[in-house]
Amino acid sequence: MASNALFAEVASLAGDPARAGMLHALMDGRALTASELAHVAGIAPQTASGHLARLAAAGLVRVEKQGRHRYHRLASPAVARMMESIMQVASDAAPMRRTVRTGPRDAALRAARTCYDHLAGRLGVALADGLVAGGHVELADDAGLVTGAGIGLFGRLGIDMAALATDRSRRTRLLCRPCLDWSERRPHLAGAVGAALCTRSFEEGWIRRIEGTRAVAITPKGQQVFRDAFGVRHDRQ
Amino acid sequence: MASNALFAEVASLAGDPARAGMLHALMDGRALTASELAHVAGIAPQTASGHLARLAAAGLVRVEKQGRHRYHRLASPAVARMMESIMQVASDAAPMRRTVRTGPRDAALRAARTCYDHLAGRLGVALADGLVAGGHVELADDAGLVTGAGIGLFGRLGIDMAALATDRSRRTRLLCRPCLDWSERRPHLAGAVGAALCTRSFEEGWIRRIEGTRAVAITPKGQQVFRDAFGVRHDRQ
DNA sequence: CCGATGCTTCGGCCGTCACCGTAACATTTC
DNA sequence: GAAATGTTACGGTGACGGCCGAAGCATCGG
Structure with missing residues (x-):
């Protein structure tokens, strides 16, 4: 099934801690620059740039260049709903783990x-x-x-x-x-x-x-x- | 944020092609054995066993031992909805790619x-x-x-x-x-x-x-x- | 009790990918 | 134009994780 590879790619993109942090930061619906996203994710700007390029290629985020800034936002409400649903599953599993600090x-x-x-x-x-x-x-x-x-x-x-x-x-x-x-x-x-x-x-x-x-x-x-x-x-x- | 790590873990689990294939197979709501899941994912049973153990530990699947078989099913409708939403995002991105064979x-x-x-x-x-x-x-x-x-x-x-x-x-x-x-x-x-x-x-x-x-x-x-x-x-x- | 079946654990190999340093490019500001 | 800032491209390194072979546990059937 061809759709399986796409599915895995999307989930995998969201599965990296750095990218997850960036997507999380974008969950407020605003558009942020690569530098800001690099900061919240705790990684170097050039690393963030690579991540964002992949997220954009996969259709998870949309870029919008404005002067020397490039603003990134979630590509669609569908992406936000996906994030919500993953959070949901993650928090379902949380109670079984050690105390959520x-x-x-x-x-x-x-x-x-x-x-x-x-x-x-x-x-x-x-x-x-x-x-x-x-x-x-x-x-x-x-x-x-x-x-x-x-x-x-x-x-x-x-x-x-x-x-x-x-x-x-x-x-x-x-x-x-x-x-x-x-x-x-x-x-x-x-x-x-x-x-x-x-x-x-x-x-x-x-x-x-x-x-x-x-x-x-x-x-x-x-x-x-x-x-x-x-x-x-x-x-x- | 502690929830971020859990989020990434869940998404990462769904992001591996082999695990994605197994989860996909479980989307019909039935319970399948480890061997069946290994077969659909195209991997050896012992590999599948490891994957399933991780999926169960994270609360994505629920195991139910019955004799010498161990039946696996999705842990909750929330997991199914998560899968749906990821598929949704994946298919949104699909048209931009090469023809979906x-x-x-x-x-x-x-x-x-x-x-x-x-x-x-x-x-x-x-x-x-x-x-x-x-x-x-x-x-x-x-x-x-x-x-x-x-x-x-x-x-x-x-x-x-x-x-x-x-x-x-x-x-x-x-x-x-x-x-x-x-x-x-x-x-x-x-x-x-x-x-x-x-x-x-x-x-x-x-x-x-x-x-x-x-x-x-x-x-x-x-x-x-x-x-x-x-x-x-x-x-x- | 013994072999067969289903599943899991262990150990080692190997590919993938995140990461950063360095450097180049683009845009704005002075 | 030159310096500053934001962003992208490249190369090398290191680690995480998927994979299977072999061996160890359980369960079922005879």
């Missing part, structure tokens, strides 16, 4: 972070919980949908569900997807709705990025909105 | 096959199309749901939607999920409903396995049922 830097990540194009961590899970509790969203293991009440809520927050519909998915209620959180081990909101909610949160200043990581900080304004609109309590821990 | 043995696979626990290939896509066209199912990129009419249809086929509900997902309409087909590049039906439909199809003799592969053959009875219930025409090519 949670460094202090992980704390911010666990509190709130971006997961490619949507929000994850305790914030992401709390938002999903709040939406479910409020009857705005229904989530199952494999799928999710936005209710009529949810369409109204999102509309009031400036997210037009009808505008999110693509050619393929005209049923606006289906534009959401559960994404199992690797730190919380519970679902959070992904899909078009999750992405729109994340984008909106940045636009409105409800959250802001913490420099150099995928973690995000919740602003006072954000805490108020999340509490009022979604019923999310202040995250104390 | 489709051996004659692939023909049966393209016509109809199992994808872990549900049906894929032209049959799987045609079933999904028929269900959508008939208003029994709604499918978007990220999610799917069964309509009221769909619940009735599945009920008449002996699939009780209420019985499929788990603790987590009480909303029976959400028990379905689109799974992008690597050969057809269009979605087919996965999730609890897809799995139940596949199981039912074997029970009722609508399809039967083709020895030694994931491909399945559609029986005359099956062709009639698929045509009458789902509007699937006879698959000519």
